[in-house]
Amino acid sequence: MASALTDKLTRLVKEMRGQARITESNVTDMLREVRMALLEADVALPVVRDFIARVKEKALGQEVLGSLKPGQTLVSIVNRELAATMGEGVADINLAAQPPAVILMAGLQGAGKTTTTAKLAKHLIEKRKKKVLTVSGDVYRPAAIEQLKTVTAQAGAEWFPSSSAQKPHDIAVAALDYAKKHYFDVLLVDTAGRLAIDEALMQEIKDLHATLNPVETLFVVDAMQGQDAINTAKAFKEALPLTGIILTKLDGDSRGGAALSVRQITGAPIKFAGVSEKIDGLEVFDAERHAGRILGMGDIVALVEQVTAGVDIAAAQKLAAKVKSGDGFDLNDFLSQIQQMKQMGGLSSLMDKLPSQLTAKAGAVDMDKAEKDIKRKEGIIQSMTPLERRKPELIKATRKKRIANGAGVQVQEVNRLLKEFEQMQDMMKKMKGGGLMKMMKKMGGMKGMGGMPKMPF
Secondary structure, eight states: OOHHHHHHHHHHHHHHHTOSSOOHHHHHHHHHHHHHHHHHTTOOHHHHHHHHHHHHHHHTSHHHHTOSSHHHHHHHHHHHHHHHHHOSSBOOOOOOSSSSEEEEEEOOTTSOHHHHHHHHHHHHHHHSOOOEEEEEOOTTOHHHHHHHHHHHHHHTOEEEOOOTTSOHHHHHHHHHHHHHHTTOSEEEEEOOOOSSOOHHHHHHHHHHHHHHOOSEEEEEEETTOTHHHHHHHHHHHHHSOOOEEEEEOTTSSOOSHHHHHHHHHHOOOEEEEEOSSSTTOEEEOBHHHHHHHHTTOOOHHHHHHHHHHHOOHHHHHHHHHHHHHTOOOOHHHHHHHHHHHHHTTHHHHHHTTSOHHHHHHTOSOOHHHHHHHHHHHHHHHHTSOHHHHHOGGGOOHHHHHHHHHHHTSOHHHHHHHHHHHHHHHHHHHHTTTTHHHHHHHHTTTTSOOTTSOOOOO
């Protein structure tokens, strides 16, 4: 996420923290670097100018010059102003209306509107306990209507049918009437997009807005668009009273400029961020936490939330009981650990939320290779019989060959997995009862973990 911007600002943060004394000269030098980093990340020039001016005003005031730790204070100012640029705190979705509360989704074609509509439906069902209906007004792309039907089913919401033979206005009226009669809490309306701004698009969405009188008009924008996102945001702001923004594809190789620009350009708060292609890959946007990520400080709160949501508590308790009692840790448990890692979003998603100094200590890990390695291990174990998973000692040469063929790997890969499993099994045996503390003492207390066996991920 915004890796280029994060790398540059993380390096600057380290330099700033090391400053024993803040002068006008080194503040100017630092801000020049920040300015270049923001411009290279496609942040709009007016936004960059305003940001730099605010940081400079505070940095050259008593707030920093009179501080005992000026470098750290300077970092906190940059962090605070980054958050202010993107909006303060969290802006929740507004459902304070006579049901059904109508939410209108606007944006260009390709921004991810249709998928985001379903993601938002899932969020409202799970987090707000709402009964949700979706409808597509995109009569120009029949595939978009079918796509919404498919992703709505995945989200657990209900879909209102529409067709390319209908007019968007008529679809909207019929869907609203259906939502009222069937006591839906929320009606999500996916609108047509274009590859570029045009008068017909804007007039159509204005008419829909007038017909539906939505409680929320959300602008869906691709975070990878860069400066184009700013121009699009301006056009939609002039046409519609936007109440919020959803940034999509923040998990992509974006420069991060859109996240820092659209809030100030439109005046509307960023309410959600798309962080993966999965149906649950939508996060409530928190400006302060996002600023921390950009500065390489990580987002531990989001990490905890992600792990908590992805962990099967019953399975974790079962494994803990096994370790405590000394019962056999088998390949089913090993597979369960791998699958729980996948449920938590995978390695790259978890690493993205860690502070940069921790990820740097992990070394230059090839995340794609690590993710493939996890999938390969899962495939190998799933190619085994239930008996082989319970009793790995039965797996000899002939069985290894059969397992390797079933998983599409070499026999050496099966041997490697079994060796890693044996190491982990030994560690679990040592943890029995109070064995964990004894083991830690032998390894030199809590200081070094170098003697630990290799984990499956």
